[in-house]
Amino acid sequence: MFLTLVTVILFLPKISCGSLTKNRLAVSENQETEGWFPNGKKVEHMFKFRRERRAATAKKERLWPSGIIPYEISADFSGEHKYIFQQAMRHWENHTCITFIPRQEHHTDYIYFTVDKCGCCSYVGRRGGGPQAISIGKNCDKFGIVVHELGHVIGFWHEHTRIDRDDYVTILYRRQDYNFDKLKIDEVNSLGEPYDYASIMHYSKDTFSKAPYLHTILPKHVVNGKRPDIGQRFRLSVGDIKQTNKLYHCPACYKTLTAENGSLTLEGHDCVWRIIAPIGSFIRINISANSWPTFAKCANETENYMLVRDGYHARSSIIAKICGNSAVKSVVSSGNRIYVRARTAAISVSPFTASYEIICGGILRGASGTLQSPQFPGTYPPNHKCEWIIKVADGKQAALVLHYFELESHKQCIYDRLEVYEGDKADHSKVIAKLCGKIKSKVITSRGNVVFLRFWSDNSIQKTGFQIEYFEEEDECSSAGFNSCEQQCINEIGGYRCACDVGFSLKEDGRTCQSTCGGYIKADSGVFFSPNYPLNYSPSQRCIWDIEARAGYQIIINFTHFEIEGMKTECAYDYVSLTDEFGKEERYCGSYDELLVYTSASNLLKAQFVSDATVEKSGFLAYFMTDLDECQENKGGCEQICINTIGSHRCECDAGYLLAHDGRHCKEGGCHFQVHHSEGEITSPGYPLDYPNGKYCDWHIVTTPGHQLVVAFEEFELEEHASCKYDRVEIFDGGNSFSRPLGIFCGSAVPESVKTTSNEFFMSFTSDASVTRRGFKAFYSSACGGKLNAENLVGYIYSHARYGDDKYEENLNCEWRLMAPPEKSVQVTFLQFDLENDLNCVFDFVEIFDGWKRDDDMLLGRFCGQMTVPVIVSGGRQLLMFFKTDDSEERKGFMAEYRSADPATVTSRTTKYHGFSREPLINND
Secondary structure, three states: OOOOEEEOOOOOOOOOOOOOOOOOOOOOOEEEEEEEOOOOOEEEEEEEOOOOOEEEEOOHHHOOHHHEEEEEEOOOOOHHHHHHHHHHHHHHHHHOOOEEEEOOOOOOOOEEEEOOOOOEEEEOOOOOOOOEEEEEOOOOOOHHHHHHHHHHHHOEEEHHHOOOHHHOEEEOHHHEOOOOOOOOOOOEEOOOOOOOOOOOOOOOOOOOEOOOOOOOEEEOOOEOOEOOOOOOOOOOOHHHHHHHHHHOOOOOEEEEEOOOEEEOOOOOOEEEEEEEOOOOOEEEEEEEEOOOOOOOOHHHOOOOEEEEEOOOOOOOOEEEEEOOOOOOEEEEOOOOEEEEEEEOOOOOOOOEEEEEEEEOEEEEEOOEEEEEOOOOOOOOOOOEEEEEEEEOOOOOEEEEEEEEEEOOOOOOOOOOEEEEEEOOOOOHHHEEEEEOOEEOOEEEEOOOOEEEEEEEEOOOOOOOEEEEEEEEEOOHHHOOOOOOOOOEEEEEOOEEEEEOOOOEEEOOOOOOEEEOOEEEEEOOEEEEEOOOOOOOOOOOOEEEEEEEOOOOEEEEEEEEEEEEOOOOOOOOOOEEEEEEOOOOEEEEOEEOOOOEEEEOOOOEEEEEEEOOOOOOOOEEEEEEEEEEOOOOOHHHHOOOEEEEEOOEEEEEOOOOEEEOOOOOOEEEOOOEEEEOOOEEEEEOOOOOOOOOOOOEEEEEEEOOOOEEEEEEEEEEEOOOOOOOOOOEEEEEEOOOOOOEEEEEEOOOOOOOOEEOOOOEEEEEEEOOOOOOOOEEEEEEEEEEOEEEEOOOOOEEEEOOOOOOOOOOOOOOEEEEEEEOOOOOEEEEEEEEEEOOOOOOOOOOEEEEEOOOOOOHHHEEEEEOOOOOOOOEEOOOOEEEEEEEOOOOOOOOEEEEEEEEEOOOOEOOOOOOOOOOOOOOEEOOO
16 A cells, blocks of 8 residues: 555646656655654655645545544644534535544544645545544635545545546646646546546646746536636535545435534435534433334334434434334533434335434533534524533533634624633623634633633624533642742643742743843833943843832833844844733844834833843843823724824724724724625725735625626736736625626736626635735725615615715616516515605606516606605516606605516506606515
8 A cells, every 4th residue: 555645736846757657656845755644653655746636536535424523723823723623524514424633542543634745645545554634724724725635535546647647638748746646547537427627636828837927737528619617616516515425425315414413304214414513512302203113112213313423423322213203302412513314114104203403512521522613613693592511520620712713803802702700600700811803822711620611603703613521620829838939930731830039030940030121110211231231231131120109000112222143034043022011922032223112001010031042132221201191091082993192192993993093083994894885995905005915805885775886997917917816806796706707907007997786796816925015905886786686685765875864965867776586576575765856756756667677658657846655666677777866855754665577557647747648566575
């Protein structure tokens, strides 16, 4: 059995590459590397300039037994990374019978998410003999790429390396560097499935191109003058799913259920369901047999039964077997997964009824464990409440580590929140923390061995939730004689560390302290400097100055000389750190010729100087003074952030917001936002300065229903490329990037204005890691009118985009064209109506036509003033609504709802406009 490593790189121009070794090792670097796993076992990776392949492996020994793949994730990954990995694994589970489970001690073969020198790579299938790496390096930590890498783990080569690939794609060898060879017949088995251009395992058209504008692989089939798209990294294709289920012999009747509740429906003679709840939750299933034959011994029945197993696979322990006309049976899992199988000789009548619900919360015991929010890694549901009690051993503490945390944000956490209490109930006198918003990482430690957690969500905004790991912890610092620290002991999860008082530094033994520079300073002004200044400071120094100003004042540090080992951005050796009262730290090193000034957040500041054992410089000289904090009262009149300056203050905004023209208020901005405004400005990050490298921003703009949006660029300067491969702006006619594209733009030519067909658009900006430019400045505005589909669900039309906030504008000419499905009509109902009043409706008015032409013969009515407009139904599929205003009196406007309806009969009606003779079609129901 040979090992095969597969790698994926988005684009690496001019990669040097060599030849493939005899045992077909896929490689990415010109060297041998080795990796280490948490158990200390050494795993060698042989890299010999090669990449991967696909279609299913033909080697059965590479398949994971029963499709079960244990996994472990390196602690070096952030919570966001772990969330993406779990999303990708759940994507495979939702569509196939593959199972990913956290690795337990008895699992000898498992995958280990890590970062290796290969970047993005993994073995094809199960390697055997211990852990195997799945490397997710820089720029590979995207959902679709992780799904792709897991495809290799499961056992898939690349689609374009199939034996029959030359019938479907053309490989342009002169334009590419490597890795486009076909596999041999003993390596790949396509399982009789057709070639799949849409496969997530297929290369894109310019993968490994020698130049970014050259294609390396092109589909041969052309449909309607267009080649099929290849290389998507969004989701599994239908072919991917079908081939996986064939490869692992998944039952024909098989479903994965993850909703909060649901039912089990028999769709064949032999069906399997697996129900997956978030970790830390449990599953209750209720079953009753309806029409199965009754047997004396249900345990021996093999044809008509339902089997419920407490776990993730077909060999988990049985907690219930139902057959015959048994009474309703209710069972609860001991963990977060249940495996159910039902067999029946006939399915003309369902032999059973079964439903399940996920129980959020419960009592969790043990030295360690995990809990997740409802529906994790999806968004949690609205109006939810979950309560957990965590109990560790007596005499210990419970430590909670927040690996991933994102709830609806609020300063007081009054909407969605996680509450943590000391003890086994919600006693507000014992609250430890109330958490919401986005938290990158946090550790919470209780005083006792029991903590109570309560999660709330309201009925509005839902986020992706949380994953929390809990541990049994001991406070070594409070145990008499346990620690050997001379001055200070700081408890940490799994251990402790020693520290020293101000004016002392820790010796090499890590326990005892020695006198050094630093001290406590309480004054309105002063000076401090590095040891021996202006001569070079000594090696292995640690100096701490605790500076305190008067209450309500801030401390301003001015470094008049600064020369310390380092490169400014990499302060790993010698440095000065300034830490405020709230724990925020700023580090400085290198040489500064320019002014270096720091302002504290409060009247307390800790300044620390650290030098290592090598390379000494002349150090620093720092003067400090204090200044009244004008932000302490009502934030200085600022809406969000107040920054105190010497003798004054300025306002700033939170991330995602921009400062308004008044210098005090904030408006939505930043790089990820949803904006519900009828008009506004969009600029590239940093504009008018050059935008940064590696930046992604998106805007979802929504205006009033029944209106369109127009995007007009005033300035535009991006990196140029024929297909906008590097830096680009994309606009989509809808609420996300899956909507119809309206354009992709780059270069220096100002794009033409773009107009949507609905009341929303999605716009994204992407820059790569190289060239930057000035960027863009664009304005969006609402335009009344548009084409609307009248469906069974009600839609709305407003007279103007600022309806309810302002009167309509002058000189409007708006047309709404409504279309119903075949054999249906359009029904319009005015809920509110307030236009300029005029007997003949010649100034401001609404006209409605039976069809899309403004033809007097098709006029159904003209309306103005505050009249009650009857319900109007078109005679055919089409209806035109026209709204006109003059330049004089403006009023509140109108609000109307529209939907499809059955064609109506003609009935009489009255109108304030006397200039037409045809009676409208009115539905009086």
